[in-house]
Amino acid sequence: AQKITQTQPGMFVQEKEAVTLDCTYDTSDPSYGLFWYKQPSSGEMIFLIYQGSYDQQNATEGRYSLNFQKARKSANLVISASQLGDSAMYFCAIQDDKIIFGKGTRLHILP
Amino acid sequence: EPEVTQTPSHQVTQMGQEVILRCVPISNHLYFYWYRQILGQKVEFLVSFYNNEISEKSEIFDDQFSVERPDGSNFTLKIRSTKLEDSAMYFCASLQGQGLENIQYFGAGTRLSVL
Numbered sequence: 639a640q641k642i643t644q645t646q647p648g649m650f651v652q653e654k655e656a657v658t659l660d661c662t663y664d665t666s667d668p669s670y671g672l673f674w675y676k677q678p679s680s681g682e683m684i685f686l687i688y689q690g691s692y693d694q695q696n697a698t699e700g701r702y703s704l705n706f707q708k709a710r711k712s713a714n715l716v717i718s719a720s721q722l723g724d725s726a727m728y729f730c731a732i733q734d735d736k737i738i739f740g741k742g743t744r745l746h747i748l749p
Numbered sequence: 750e751p752e753v754t755q756t757p758s759h760q761v762t763q764m765g766q767e768v769i770l771r772c773v774p775i776s777n778h779l780y781f782y783w784y785r786q787i788l789g790q791k792v793e794f795l796v797s798f799y800n801n802e803i804s805e806k807s808e809i810f811d812d813q814f815s816v817e818r819p820d821g822s823n824f825t826l827k828i829r830s831t832k833l834e835d836s837a838m839y840f841c842a843s844l845q846g847q848g849l850e851n852i853q854y855f856g857a858g859t860r861l862s863v864l
Contacts, residue, residue: 681858
């Protein structure tokens with residue numbers, strides 16, 4: 639069975655600093671997809687970034703990048719130049735038809 | 750930009766009542782999903798649906814739950830007799846096709862409150 643572990647229940651970061659949200663995963667599938675979603679206080683689930691297990695390069699989407707270390711089974715999200723609007727819950731997830739989510743990390747950006 | 754639409758945004762119901770949560774997936778998507786998030790907890794898979802039938806369901810998705818695609822656009826989740834523990838945010842998601850590079854897009858959710 640696939641599993642996602644997010645060990646940081648909450649983080650406080652000063653505005654404009656970079657932040658890394660940790661994610662490790664477990665799967666026996668040879669190929670898989672990893673995702674990060676953002677859930678603001680309004681509740682919706684917003685797709686941020688995707689990394690395929692066979693992708694040679696780390697995924698990037700604007701200020702978001704994914705630090706993918708396949709041998710260590712980690713897929714950390716890096717947010718550069720954090721903004722107040724980045725305050726939200728962040729979920730790491732792995733796809734096996736359905737999506738399996740981690741417990742999330744609540745990120746607070748301080749002004 | 751195409752999006753998944755869910756209605757209502759908030760549903761309040763009495764215990765034992767039936768509720769129907771509605772979703773309009775992205776129009777060219779073929780795979781549909783329901784997820785649930787109890788307040789303060791992680792998002793949990795309920796059911797996936799493809800080609801007019803359930804392809805997978807979790808242990809949460811018991812006989813009280815059913816899904817339907819009554820026409821070409823709507824995808825509904827019905828809870829027959831709601832319980833207090835059904836109070837949660839329910840998310841619909843859709844996927845264009847299989848393949849790791851395909852992204853599941855989520856609706857904004859329906860918050861169900863069972864009193």
